[in-house]
Amino acid sequence: MSKKEIDPRGPRFGAVITSILLLVDVYLAWDKATFPLAVSLLSVIVALFAIGALFGNSKHPYGYLYKRLIRPLLQAPKELEDSRPPQFAQFVGLLVAGAGLVFGFLGADYALGLIIAVSAAFFAAFLNAAFNFCLGCQIWLGLARAGVIKP
């Protein structure tokens, strides 16, 4: 991950959309009839997480939306933020939602696995959107100390 300076409100705007989509996905996954729809929606969400994890917020469709639609309505940001923390959060989102998608591909019998994974992803995205919760602050160090990720 290379360091860039970004408007901190961009990733939070993205987190708002992400948390709504994840919540809708849980709703759809609850019913067998709409489960395939939940899997399709989750595929899109996972693809979006992958873009965020690999290329960062500025190349993400939500980042683009923010720049085009929201940013012009706001004042200049008080301060810029490192691009790495939100990119790490996208990476974690990719892993968790990706695990949910695997359950989705296994079929409606594994709906609970999908629901748990998507709910976990929703938790992080919602806390980020509503409370400025930063996943990289909370779990990066623990994972690095455990040897799960390399600095």
Place this chain on the structure above:
Amino acid sequence: MWRGVTPNLVVMPFDSKLIAVVGLLALATVAGIIWKVTTGRAKRVKTGEQIDLKEIGATKNGVPVTKFGEHTTFLQFSSETCSTCKQTAKLFEQLEKTSHGVLHIDVDLTHRLDLADKFGILQTPTTLVLDSKGIVKSRIGGAPKPSTIEEEIGHFVI
């Protein structure tokens, strides 16, 4: 139609999917409020541990730090993936300018996991509040609340 619906009156007004989704939203909101209230609070440390400035590789503007603040030193541990750390550092730097005898040191743990192990740090920012001799007096997990910082200075600055 009506006959078919009535036996389920208890369940019918809300379907289970909606309850699950609203429940999830409520749970996340409660978790967020609890996190917001509890994070950034100071906990007293009574181990009497003294910080070795050389060991932690403390630098300020590229220059090694050799002396503690006259009254209080805020030793902040950060990481690269931590967005709140920068905001916290700004807060302390401001404080340094306005309060006499206060020193702020920021140590990036990204490539110093040995220090994270030594001090048992799991989240960033984590701030150790030191007295004039570098002895750890309290520990703040998460972004410190302004009121927490004021209290901490009140303890050590006369």
